[in-house]
Amino acid sequence: MKQVIVSIFFLTSLFATPLVHELEATGIQNSGYDSYQKYCAMCHGKQREGISAPPLLPQFIKHLNDEKLHNIIKNSLPQTLMPKFSFLCDKEIDAIIGYLRTPAKNITWSKEDIQRSKKIFHNPKKNLGIKSIDNVTLVVERGANRVWVMEDEKVLDRFAFANVHGGLKYTLDGKNFYVPTRDGWIGHYSLENGRLEAKIRACVNLRNISLSRDGKYLFATCLLPERVVVLERESLEPVKLYDVDGKISALYELYSKDEAIFTLRNKPKLYKVDTKNLQFSAYDLDKPIEDFFIDPFEKYIIGTTRHGRDLRVYNIQTRKEVFSAPIEGMPHLFSATYWYKDGKFYFATPHLRKSFITVWQMYDWKLVKKIDVGGDGFFVKTHPASRYLWVDNGSDALVLVDKDKYTIKKLIPRKGKRYIHTEFSGDGRFAYLSLYEPDGDLLVWQTDTFRELKDYPANVPVGKYNFINKNRKFYPRLFGYSIFKEKCWGCHHQTAMAFGPPFAQIAKKRSDAQIMAQIVDPEHTYKELGYKRNAMPAFDLGPKELRSIVDYIKSFKDK
Template sequence: DIRNVTVLIDKGGGRVLVLEENRVLDTFPLRNVHGGVKFSERGFYVPTRDGWVAYYDLWEGRLKAKVRACIYLRNIALAGDRLATSCVLPSSIVLFDRELRPLAKVELKGNPSAIYGLGEDGFVLAFRDIPLVGRMDVDGTLSYFEVDTPLEDFFIDPFREFIIGSSRKEKKLIVYELRTLRKVFEKDIDGLAHLFSAGFWYSGGSFYFATRHAGSTKVSLWKMYEWELLREIDTGGTGFFVRTSPQIPHLWIDNGDDSFLLLDKKTLNLSKLKIAEDHRVTHVEFSADGRLAYVSVKGKINGFYLYDPLTLRYKGMIRAEDPAGKYNYLLKRERFSPALLGEEVFMAKCWGCHHSTREAFGPSLEWIVTNRSRDYIESKLKGLLGGSMPKIPLSFREIRALISFMEAIKHEERFVERGEKYQ
């Protein structure tokens, strides 16, 4: 099942591991990995700090290409049939096709903080040192837009409507409309919000994100689209990441010690999971089905520790010299970000009448996505069509999330059927 493919980075060993659940499918050498793995339908791309990008084809089960984009690379992004690298040295964007054949080099006015893909609409980037946001087409045409302050860290919301950014100098969290770059919100915060590693979830009719603050003991919880700071939590330690998935009841927050802080997504109650005495846990990723949590643990016994994220029971370990990032095919594909929230909307609003695979009070979700068009489903969700089922009040973003979830199920079933390489 390609959805449960997870890529693990062993920095100390200079290798990349390809897993399906707890089974190592393959490994290949690659050093100085940095900036986040990106997945396509066929495989994944791994960047390194010193400017290399490697492409691994999952269907062929092999490392297929490796190319150097620059001397010092920040991160990579996918949009349309293009891959873009944001480079610090020299300050530029280098464009490739999906086979890593170079297409264009675009010089930049400043030091990029990151670049993100916008599907078929190209890319967006910001800068650490100048107050500009760039929009770039897939052919490399770049336009600049002024903003209030350099966005040293930022993300694009799951529905691709807003840029949420932070500034170390100004100590603010700022929100801009993505289409117009009109500022819609700003608030003073403690330090620099580490937005690249934020976690997203849905609960009680609203969408949320949580983020750590770089160099701070704070975690802040925000209500998206209403742009409200719900709470700041002083964790007593410094960490980097907030992670969750639709099947997981908690946010997992690393804290620079031997434990994870677990924040209940419904009640916001905080608990602690001790992983390994006298070790340091740094980063967690989950399998797409929510049955496994992969935890990077450093200390006397380094490795990727496996846990059941529901029972919190230890399930095993994969040894590594310096375990670092982990990236799941489904959870880390930006095109599925609305669908992941849509799964939580489905469980909250629809699951009582529509089981995922079996008929209940209404037809199963599997039957609906197979036999109904998008227009029909959207009209039904908006209450424009009659029927015996009770009408459920839904916001337009809840509807978008649900439709994305259904389309993801329909889309991914085709690729699961093709996953013969590792059967």
């Protein structure tokens, strides 16, 4: 908590002495606004937006009560350059705090402000020695304001970046990733150079970031001001500012077409963005969508209306509702997880301030199961390499939900330390668990045996982002892994010859169409593929299953 408080106030001691003399000469101000402008705005900004010091808008200081704020202003903080303002009387300090609590109005952050904020770093290049981008995982250590770069069980790099908020985004070539912060900064890290390259402040209060599928543009959705900022990805130069009248839920890119989608939390609007020509189109909905995700095959939006009273599914193309169901407690859809089993596709989601998760069948759209996990959690995760859903419930327990039987068992990673959020390596061999405490840990487990491999001390570790698991483009590939285990591995191996040829060989020699034809109708394709006889059974797979298994096979093309 100490480090969180330290990040709130950062005033240089350079101005302490003149401030004291001026205050003594002019007397006590009655207005908190006037006092703030006179003594605080130089570092915290005239609009409390933050300049050399962090923002002091209500949403950034809501975790500090008036007593704590009063003490910080009066007595400063240890190990910072902020001066003591002990010469201020209680009335003066309380007036400043009262102004800090007032809602912000007409916050501006212009294109010129964005350009002026850009900073280029010149740190030495490092060779991170990455073996496979598929197994690179990023870790946010919130309490220490750091981001880690990991591969398998090893930490390859750590770098400082404060106030990280929202999902980190990789480029699809695996060469770069981008880090968003709550106060509007976006950092660019090069995995090729092993260093933070630059950062820029897109706005005052940021919601999330996204990348166009061609990697040309970066989109930042902002709550202050209410707009979408479009940056040229490589240079971080602003190319378009699109203002909206409402609070943006989030913007997500599509990988099947040059398009992105966002909704407003407080108005019944859906926007589509052409990510090639940067044209924005607005459409009316019957109700606002508070939170949503896009299904793995990019045909539907799964969302919840304001206050989370129902779950709704919309067709992306027509924007028509195709399913709705009443729910109890708002689902945290950003934390949903997906899997395939016996010809069907599923997702599970936690519910805010509720002690259960729900399991839903996709595409047939129905509630499958409501499962009490014993507490109010925030994340549910899985991987084809695991038979379980990995769920946190606000305690020190890891709740494991069997995906076949929906039975529960619990493990305690560390007694008395709150467990939150699991991420997996791309191949599923490793599981990364956060122990959400100032004296916490980042644990690396072997996924199938739960054996602990590494324990890295960490100050409030939270989000973790694997290259494969955090890109919707690769979700069908993960389903394909499950299909392989159900239907293929009796005859095929991924890289070694078995009864049938290895996937690596198939991926190199055959087109997608040839692979699909051989799966569904081998009796009529084996001669074309050069076989003297057919030994392969036909599989009755639907289009989504075929897409998934082909994506999985093709992932071994360079193996």
